[in-house]
Amino acid sequence: MNNWFDENKERYDKEIAALEAAKISYQVDENAKKYGVLRLNLTITAESILLDIPDKFLPLELTVVFPDIYPYSRPQVYALNIALARHQNLTGKNLCLLPRQTSYWLPETLLVTLLNEQLWKVLTEGEQTSSDILKDNPEEQAEPVSEYYQTVNTAPILFDTTAYDAIPATGHSASLIGSVDLGYKTRPVWPFHMFALRQFDEHGNRIADAKDNIKGLYDETVRVPIYKLDKYPPSFDAGKDLAWLKSELEKRNERFKEYRQEVKLSKPEGILKEIVGLTFPEEIRPGEIGQGWLFISTLDFLKPVRKKDGGIKKVKEKHLYYSKVNHISRNDLSFRAPSLSPLADKNIAVIGLGALGAPSAIEFARNGIGRLGLLDIDTVDAGTFIRWPLGLKYAGQFKTDALKNFLSENYPNTDIVSDVYRIGAAAIAAEDVITEIQKDKLSPILDKASLIYDATAEIGISHFLFNEAKKRNLPFVSIYATPGVWGGVVLKVVPSQTEGCWMCLRYALEDGSIPDPPANPDGNIQAAGCGDISFVGTSFELQNIALAGVRMAIGILTALEGGYTDLKADVGVLSLVDKDYQSILPQWAEYQLKKHPNCPYCGTKNI
Incomplete structure (x- = not known):
């Protein structure tokens, strides 16, 4: 990269002319310039044309170092011969003329303009030690030593x-x-x-x-x-x-x-x-x-x-x-997202740990959920790395074990309980001899749950899990993607709050009162050596659905305790393609879930 002062000589000349006009004497460090760095030594005196510099600081010696991408970021200004209580680095002696964020610097600002607008303020406020005055100044920020x-x-x-x-x-x-x-x-x-x-x-x-x-x-x-x-x-x-x-x-x-x-x-x-x-x-x-x-x-x-x-x-x-x-500490972790503090006492049961459930589980742990229940039957196949969130290290492990190990290592404040189990599978084969009562693997996952999170994308299992949530008076969130991940659906059913239910959504999708998300007619595939049908689609498309489900679940669990705002919609329908099947930015349509007259749970018909 070429030196900015050679490439943009017009700007360099403006900077020098402005210093001369303000009667600020300067010296160019020619040795530094030889190595591509512009460093100026300035002297500000009573004759200099700058706003309100306190007399006791005059004459003021400053050293200015310009960044190599100037003027896109600010110059660094050092005052080696003074010591301020605030707004000055204790060791480097650079002055804090602007907050650190680059948004406070405008590329058209000249060095003289920066000094004229900010130097007097820093010199004056830099001697302020009154805690009451500091607390009342909205422009102040803490300066941890x-x-x-x-x-x-x-x-x-x-x-x-x-x-x-x-x-x-x-x-x-x-x-x-x-x-x-x-x-x-x-x-x-x-x-x-x-x-x-x-x-x-x-x-x-x-x-x-x-x-x-x-x-x-x-x-x-x-x-x-x-x-x-x-x-x-x-x-x-x-x-x-x-x-x-x-x-x-x-x-x-x-x-x-x-x-x-x-x-x-x-x-x-x-x-x-x-x-x-x-x-x-x-x-x-x-x-x-x-x-x-x-x-x-x-x-x-x-x-x-x-x-x-x-x-x-x-x-x-x-x-x-x-x-x-x-x-x-938990307080330190929640400091950056205080609306998530109530999650520390909550427990989410995540059922289904594929390309939607696994990233959801990681997000729940990352955001401070107290306990996660994880349930799935599958192992991590290397061919799914393109959209499953964990990589080569976890190949061949049960998804429950892989996630439990990863989450325990990286988000240890979340307690994990997990098991390997296929909901709905026959407990024994045709000729097996039963010698003991079969272990209940589902109840330990669901019994302490605050919410059931269904990411199975299996309509029969979703139906069952909804009824389990209903029986236990628990909130229920269900998410799925369409073939090809052209779209997806997120659903919440909250006891005493949501008018309709999971089955009402099925009927609403069937009669079109809530539209189906777009689906790729050629979106289903079967990988070599795999007995299950899978689908084409990317992780970054699926993340839209998983993250919406996470937002929905966290809002349900924390809103009543002053936490993250609950989403108003009961159903979100995602479109990632337009009517011509061209990719578009994610578009969500939101719906309230009403009782459907044909629903055997909420309507007039019986199941």
Whole structure:
């Protein structure tokens, strides 16, 4: 990519002319320019024509670095000789002239315009520390100090910090408040994440535990101390801050807590040791102080170095680094989608785990459902990878097992109960001898359900499941696609709320009062070696139906508790092709499900 200032010389000349017109002196860093980077050193004085720069900051030295795609994103402005309480990076010294989102920057804006409109504001508001004023300013955003540390972002600590966040300040610069057992895989490759599996107070009493299914994901643990600080670590350097911590403890004749446990690495050859967790006050919302977190780790390893004779020798190296905490409590997970909080106490039974049911189950777990019941008879066929959501690793597994393993590993807050079972199949063969009562595999899936989610695409099984939901007074959602995935249907039946029922929909589709979705007359296929009829169609077409079903189910379960808005429609009919069978953007037609006069459940006829 060519340099923007060479390709767009007219814009470059405008920038320079505007600086000169504003009486801002500048110097071009010719060495940086030689390597394709435009860096300017500016001096703003009392003679400069800029709005309301406070006199105490003058003369103001600024360094400006332009991005390589300028003017499509903003320049970075550094003030190396001043220190603001806000709106300035504590270590890099860059000024926060605009919020981070690129939508706040217009490509036609010149550097001088940016400085004229924003610099005075940042210099003035950057000295503001009143929490009340900060809370009342809608343009403010929190500035967590932990963001300014150079962390190894690929080596995070996954941690529900709730128990430690509630511990009050101790009145000391650093105090031991407990320890955690960090789980990890045996002989990991660095960098890697660790999970806080068990938490203890300063006396060794256990105060919090991860769920058993999370513990099962990790082979080994290492115990590390947790220290509460009265302010953020001062040096922004992991080695210096660890030394500072030990020094502060020594002032009170307190020894640094060492468990002398190590993590042996497979790559690089070495160990991870002397890991410590630090929590300290930091801004979590404008004007509101909460707890920030960092971990410091010491990596001792052997670094291969080529010798003069061409051979390789291994040299001992030490690297101290910070790790971020990835907060993983249910509150942290629901923070980004608060309308989903009620799902934590809900249970959905998903029946049918094909190309509609499997992605639906993943979405339910991803969005925080408390419990999932999964039921299917089929195994994962490699030929279905084109539209089944999990890939090669799961070939040959029962779909229930594949999904249970995947969901437990990736969304461990959801409890999974599953079984392999074909609803409606004969319990025994013609000549089998019955020696015991057949196990009921359906009831454990349905008994604790808050909603039955039918993704079987089998009309007989859907009919049965609707009646099971009716018998149990449960909401019922059913979804299916048409051959070729030219269209599909989503249906909800909510007790005491939906006028009609599953059978009413069948009659409505039959008489046209609710139109059938389009279907490809050549959309059914049979794969080699498979005894079942399948269909042509893509995952991205099927996702329209699965996601609509998920929205419908989540709305039913959460709306009454102030959660996600329930969909008004009882039935959605999807069209992915027009009347000429040309692909179109998804078009949903919505219908209320009325009682049908021919329905044996709701009308005048008896079944």
